[in-house]
Amino acid sequence: MGTAQCQHLLENMSAYLDGEASAELCAEIERHLDGCDDCRVVVDTLRKTITLYHELPQPELPPAARLRLYKSLDLSEFLNPKS
Amino acid sequence: MVSEDTDRTLIERIRHGDKSACAECVERHSPGVYRVALRLMGNEAEAEDVVQETFLSAFKAIDAFEGRSGLATWLYRIAHNAALMRLRRVRPDQVSVDDEEVFGEGMAVPSQMHDWCCLPERDFESSEARAELERAVRELPEKLRAVFVMRELEGLSTEETAEALDVSIDVVKVRLHRARLQLRERLSSYFTELAQAEA
Numbered sequence: 001m002g003t004a005q006c007q008h009l010l011e012n013m014s015a016y017l018d019g020e021a022s023a024e025l026c027a028e029i030e031r032h033l034d035g036c037d038d039c040r041v042v043v044d045t046l047r048k049t050i051t052l053y054h055e056l057p058q059p060e061l062p063p064a065a066r067l068r069l070y071k072s073l074d075l076s077e078f079l080n081p082k083s
Numbered sequence: 084m085v086s087e088d089t090d091r092t093l094i095e096r097i098r099h100g101d102k103s104a105c106a107e108c109v110e111r112h113s114p115g116v117y118r119v120a121l122r123l124m125g126n127e128a129e130a131e132d133v134v135q136e137t138f139l140s141a142f143k144a145i146d147a148f149e150g151r152s153g154l155a156t157w158l159y160r161i162a163h164n165a166a167l168m169r170l171r172r173v174r175p176d177q178v179s180v181d182d183e184e185v186f187g188e189g190m191a192v193p194s195q196m197h198d199w200c201c202l203p204e205r206d207f208e209s210s211e212a213r214a215e216l217e218r219a220v221r222e223l224p225e226k227l228r229a230v231f232v233m234r235e236l237e238g239l240s241t242e243e244t245a246e247a248l249d250v251s252i253d254v255v256k257v258r259l260h261r262a263r264l265q266l267r268e269r270l271s272s273y274f275t276e277l278a279q280a281e282a
Contacts (some may be wrong), residue, residue, distance in 0.1 A: 007192075010193070010264075011260075013260070013264075014256070014259060014260040014263060015256075037194050038193075039242075041196050041197070041198045042193045042196070042267070044198060044200050045195075045199060045200060045267055045270075045271055046263060046264070046267045047200060048149070048200045049263060049266050049267040049270055050235065050263060052207055052212075052216060052270070053216060053220075053233070053235055053266070054215060055207075055234060056217070056236070057213070057217055058114075058118055058236075059117070059118055059121050059122075060117075061113055061114055061115065061117040061134070062127065065117075065127070065131045065134075066113070067134055068131065069109065069113060069131070069134055069138070070106070070109065072135045072139070073100075073105065073135070073138055073139065073142070075102060075105055075106045075108065075109060077102075077104075078102070078103060078106030082247075
């Protein structure tokens with residue numbers, strides 16, 4: 001990732017992966033990726049990193065904490081078991 | 084997704100002192116506020132305190148809510164401020180005050196160049212790998228972590244994230260990009276080691 005073109009790609013990598021780069025910039029990036037293995041690896045592993053985070057299970061508010069939350073807000077009378 | 088109209092009605096009822104509306108608001112928004120608080124604070128007890136503080140502050144300040152952002156975004160903003168106050172108190176070294184951010188400036192050059200994408204899916208889905216993903220987020224600098232959590236993990240838009248964190252859209256984009264690169268670097272170390280161990 002030593003060239004000015006690599007640096008240019010690095011700066012625009014998120015825009016490229018998010019589909020926010022212009023058609024012209026996308027074409028420029030893809031041309032560069034065809035000949036630069038390091039940048040190809042960074043793009044692929046960055047894309048995979050984003051996907052892994054999107055697939056990460058979401059933590060849930062523990063039932064005991066939910067109970068305490070309603071109590072602290074003086075809303076216990078509205079507390080129904082979680083469906 | 085909850086419509087704006089439904090939230091608007093809910094806000095009006097809360098303003099009129101309707102406790103069932105407060106409960107509805109908590110039921111609807113506490114899961115998201117908790118997820119953000121947990122990932123900002125890094126532990127359940129502190130996250131729970133932040134959630135309580137968020138709803139107490141929100142109900143107290145409901146008359147000041149102007150409706151420029153959605154209710155969820157406003158609650159995330161309160162939660163972020165509450166988390167930040169706590170982090171400044173307990174871990175001041177993690178919270179910097181500088182705000183100079185220029186795209187490309189100071190951006191770490193990737194050093195991990197092993198392609199680990201082809202590992203078997205089970206390696207990405209293991210509880211150990213998922214714990215590593217969560218740990219990597221916890222270890223991001225606070226400013227990058229807040230953007231990453233809201234934008235990538237909670238799915239807020241760039242505009243909503245900017246509103247929740249009181250920064251510009253450009254700052255959100257810069258921080259998100261830096262957070263992703265730092266996480267890629269960190270995960271590359273982990274998965275490369277795993278790939279080498281399996282080879």
